[in-house]
Amino acid sequence: MSVTTPSLSDSLAARTLAGRHRLRWWEPLPWLLALAFYFAFPRYLGFGTEVLIMILFAIALDLALGYAGIVTLGHAAFFGAGAYTVGMLAKNGIWTEPITGLILAGIAGGLVGLASGLVLLRTAGLTLLMLTLCTMGLLEETANMAAEYTGGFDGLDSLPIKPLFGVFEFNPLYSNTQYLYVLAVLFICFVFVRTLVYSPFGQSLTGIRENMLRMHAVGAPVRRRLVICYTISAALAGIAGGLWAEANAYVNLSTLGLDRAATVLIILVLGGYGRLYGAIVGAVAYMVLEHYLSKLYPTAWQLGLGLLLMGIALFARGGILGIWEALTRRPDRSKPS
């Protein structure tokens, strides 16, 4: 092997790759804003909690869809699995401690993800899309049928969740505890996902998304990586579902439906998928718009949402963050990623 001196472009590429994972100056901003929101808008903390949960759910989806390129319409299956785990355990008085309950929700979501991923990820394209839809439908109908355990259509309400650390009560009227609790969980999960996507494992996921054949050719265990990624994503979605059940103290079929799966997909592509911060931007933008428009002008809201989706698919595949990148890209820099 001959040793060659790295050319200018090589060292630029090397520097870009080595520096990709470094913290940028603006990265603490979202978290500071979230904390500021807690003090500035104490009356909107219930809404804020909902937004934070959807951010976590969208980040989970981003891992599967944005990084590994698994096109799924059924991610609410795992959200619901987590939510119902917390709900059924709490309702029957088996387990009411929130933090460990959340871990159980993550395990439940992950197990469903592992079991379905092992079989689903052998397929691709339309078949995969159909299988994710059917898996979610299967869970939704099962939850609907097993009314004895799941409450059926009405769901389970007034879940007796224990206070956090035995001290801080989850008050359904003032969501102070819920907000900070969800924010902390979101932060931990976000740091985990951020580390994961910049790790060699995360890089290989991007490789699989961009060119599966080549990843096979270089000897990467493609199927195994996809299943692992799908399982982690499902576990995170399960945690998001568990948080939803704990914060609202109820769980119903809405956690498992096509509506929720479509909403999280829309949030992710609105913000920009495969971008880590797309989930945050998308969830805030979508939920705020929905909060103000969907009650007042439901039909116009749906019309606008539809046109927005069509526009994103046709003209702005990177979502809001993609547009921002295109606007701020300096011509002398090499193209990022």
Place this chain on the structure above:
Amino acid sequence: MAVIFDIDVASMLLGGLAAGMVLFIVSVGLSVTMGLMGFVNLAHGGFAMIGGYVIVLAMNRLGLPFVIALLVGFIVIAAVSVVFERFLYARLYRASELDQVLFTIGLVFVMIAGVTLVVGPETQPLNLPAALQGQIDLGFMTYRTYSIVLIGVGVIIMLGLWLGFERTRMGAQIRAAVDNRRMAESLGINITRLFTITFAFGSGMAALGGGLGAEFLGLDPQYPLKYLVIFLIVVAVGGLGRITGVFYASLIIGVLDFALKKYLPQGGTVFIYGMTILLLLWRPQGLFGRAP
């Protein structure tokens, strides 16, 4: 006891077949366009809904007879979908699956909102002509006339499509393009024109199905989302781009769904989802599709 059981089975089969025929008429266009263009079109049910609205409104407000209204629905939706195909869908043929999914979900939302704004959120009733109402004596039993008519119409459409697919130049071109698009293009088949014609015809068929099925599927703005999964299941089970496959799949699912709803109202849907999952794992190309 056996006689009662026999009659039960017969009426169950007839009802299921009628439902299956509607499924077939709506889904056949989806199967062919998906097989031909590889386009994930989740908005197909939207064309069926708008077609149903055109047909029902043409009857209720303009007083057109049922058969004429069906023709009007077919033509209007086919014409509208040419515009959609040329100006919007065609831009996304080479795009990723995700973009196609997003675009067509967006289109479904626009269609739902559009129909709600223009016509209103309430369910539109289909007033069948007197000749199609009531019961008909089949010799061994009496059954709803309209269901029998639906079965007849479905069989005729199936035969017509089969002949067109197997015996005409156009059909041969479509089959060639489904099997190997590049090769077909190299042989000088005008793929772009083929896409437009197939898409328009498929959407027109969906409109027909929307009108014919409005009587028992109902017709309200949520239609495309409500029946999205069942249309997709029919296509996936039947195999992409296979007319006979979609036909058998529609009938199987129609009868199963009808029977399960009647005798097992709780677990019926679970059974269909479970069956679809197992089937697609066993044969990802569908029951009647050719292995890639």
